[in-house]
Amino acid sequence: MAAFRLGLIVNPIAGMGGAVGLKGTDTAEILARARALGARPQAPARAGEALGAIAAAADAPLELFAAAGEMGEAEARAAGFTPQLVDHSTGKDSVAEDSVRAARAMAGLAVDLILFAGGDGTARDMVRAVGDKVPVVGIPAGVKMHSAVYATNPRAAARMVLRYMQGGIALRQLEVMDIDEAAFRDGAVSAKLYGYLDVPHLPDLVQGSKAGGVSSDRTALAGIAARIHQAMQPGRLYILGPGTTMRAVADSIGVEKTLLGVDLLRDGARIAGDAGEREILAALDGGGAIAVTPIGGQGHFFGRGNQQISARVIARVGIEHITVAATMEKIASLRDNLLRVDTGEPALDDRLCGWRRVITGYQTDSVCRVAT
Amino acid sequence: MSANGGGFHAARWNEALINELSEEGARGIVPPAVDAEIAAAVGDVAAALPEGARREAPPDLPEVTQHRVLRHFLRLSQMCMGFDVTTDMMGTCTMKYSPKAHEHMARGAKLADLHPLQDVGSLQGLLELMYRFNRIMCEISGMDEFTFQPASGAQGIYTNACLIRAYHESRGDLGKRDEIITTAASHPADAATPSVAGFKVITLMPGEMGFAGVDALKAAISERTAGLMLTNPEDTGQYNPNIRQFVDLVHEAGGLCAYDQANGNPLLGVVRAGDTGFDMCQFNLHKTFSAPHGSLGMGCAAVGVKDFLRKFLPRPIVAEDGSGGYRLDYDPGQGIDRIRAFIGNVHAVLKAYSWVMSLGAEGLRAVAETAVLNNNYMLAKMRTVRGVTIPWPANNYPKLEQVRYSFEQMFAETGVTSHDVIDRMVDFGVQHCMPSHVPMLVTEPFTMEPGESLTVAEMDQMLAAIEAISDEAYSDAAKAQGGPYNAATTRIDGDVPEDPDCWAFTYRGYLRKKAMWTSENRRKIERHEGGY
Structure with a gap:
């Protein structure tokens, strides 16, 4: 049996800002401030915890490819592995660039899975480097953890790797989100959907994700897509938000859909992909309808990753023409099963808050709490 | 106190399916031939069947001797847990004693x-x-x-x-x-x-x-x-x-x-x-x-x-x-x-x-009250087990007949999941518990319902098992994650019972699906079959 090829990337500075109240370490200046305040890195210890659990339980041949030095090699050796080293240095003194280079190199080495430790910024690096080319498992070690791709804790990450090594595990795409750290430090939150990563579908072990099975989730998704498709009326403009749920709607209709963007459909045809607010407003000459899905793991269905569907757009379309769709698995995965909105217009947010119907399948709805 | 006095081990018969035990010509019962007089009066019974309802070939029923049939089902029963064998608090299932006098009457x-x-x-x-x-x-x-x-x-x-x-x-x-x-x-x-x-x-x-x-x-x-x-x-x-x-x-x-x-x-x-x-x-x-x-x-x-x-x-x-x-x-x-x-x-x-009729109206109310008391006894004890939390902490009402506990904290601290605990319980000679119905609203759920039949000693036996597993999770997590060791089967992975390609309700369905198994299916299933 061929050895399983596991890549390892540790963002050595992830999580340093958290303990000293700096909300992330995206820039060198912030990192210096964090160090000055006595911050200690989180990621190495958390990566070490996961690697130790893998070393203790792996019952099949495993080849480890680690980013050299502090970015994986040290943790691997501490856990008793003798890793093959992957050069990552870009000479730019940038952990982000080094992470991207290491991940690309690992994709070139045909690793079966990349195990990485970090936060939202590191997950973004993985999107940039490998996208859907290599499955990943994330060890949560950052300050900002808005992305749904992470395991619930380092030991869960280890178990995901071990289960995936045994085979028979499907992959699914989970969201990578990040917020503007500078704005966050000033008290404003502006999160963006940066992409998706392929993660082994082990609902018990992924951050906040717990309900249902692979097949029931797929069936529910197909039901949601068919229902939204069949309810479409001629002449009406359909504004489909980002995400795999809305892509399933487009698949049902048979049109293309950008995964991260807002696409506009009318009479069964896509009239715009990745439309901006102005484009949406211009297309809204007659009646419109909005279909959105909450962001997995955090629950926003307006104001995160789909700011193009602005308060003005929502006002023009009318609240009664909004469809929120999510599988029961996704709803159950949200903390306190709570959905969220942040349109930037407090009065509109108030109208969207309270208990709202969410479509969860072809013939099923759920009534969920919406808050800001 | 050891949960089961130590040394529990379930019977492990590597028992084949009844169809696989079939030997051509073996017979359990040979029914007497039809009397000549009856045969003459009735004629060919099958001839009355319409053409479309007749089988072209006889059904492929297993041919097994009487004693082998008996052994087959006794062996399967020996590999079962349940209320008649051990302490059983399977949540949402209201497990209780089924009086054997009533069984006797029903079989009469x-x-x-x-x-x-x-x-x-x-x-x-x-x-x-x-x-x-x-x-x-x-x-x-x-x-x-x-x-x-x-x-x-x-x-x-x-x-x-x-x-x-x-x-x-x-x-x-x-x-x-x-x-x-x-x-x-x-x-x-x-x-x-x-x-x-x-x-x-x-x-x-x-x-x-x-x-x-x-x-x-x-x-x-x-x-x-x-x-x-x-x-x-x-x-x-x-x-x-x-x-x-x-x-x-x-x-x-x-x-x-x-x-x-x-x-x-x-x-x-x-x-x-x-x-x-x-x-x-x-x-x-x-x-x-x-x-x-x-x-x-x-x-x-x-x-x-x-x-x-x-x-x-x-x-x-x-x-x-x-x-x-x-x-x-x-x-x-x-x-x-x-x-x-x-x-x-x-x-x-x-x-x-x-x-x-054996309980009367007062007895029925005593059933309800005892079930609630037993459950709140378990709840009070479970609160002290390391790694266990009670979901929805804002709710301070007493619970009724069952509690959905969470092992979220144990999982974060040790990597041991509620499924690990459930699989390990059987090694202590008690029936495992159920996690949760879907949708799973509680992380690492674990649902226990003691019912009214159990004595305090039996409830303490269950608690001792759970406490032992908790101690093990915090001292030897790998062992806590590897159970069951002493049960009739090894662990069945979550995705095997969930994958329609991996299960069948009939032997015919089993053969049909088995013929189409991918190497991945085969690996998943043989991991269990080879677990003896």
């Missing part, structure tokens, strides 16, 4: 030799028992008439959905009313069966208290509301105190209310569905009323309705014949289609009747 010739099609004049004892039990169930529930036709809890709940459908159909409202409301922590049959009956299903998510509030219900109610179907207490053991308001709001909107009493054990003699305003309800005679928990066949659901719904019950109904005896009323009237043939699993009715 007086019941076992009856045929559902024999003349009712010769069925009077059974019909009287069914009639009297019907009145007893009406008294327990506050309803006016029962049917015992459904053979399982889910079939009983499905019957409720069909009754709601028939009611709205009779008023010409069915097209307008097509939505059933339920709650996320109700038994999943409350969402699944109305869906089978053609309704849309609206599921209310819980609020901070762990149950749905009135505001959530108001957001779901509309002119399309056909009814409300839920359990209370829910599968979390929490009683929704808004229930009277729920019923009133759904009635005001023109819907009917069905009380799934799968969790009715803590309410016997305390609260009646009819008094809470419900129009219909469903009890499991298996579980709550002590008939054995079914394994897909031996159960019986008692479905009760208020007087105005009596005409919609499935036929036949046991009725008085006007001269001191009983008859079967087959008049279909507006009754829904039969849920099952004849009048139900009558052996379960006999056992339930015997159980109620």
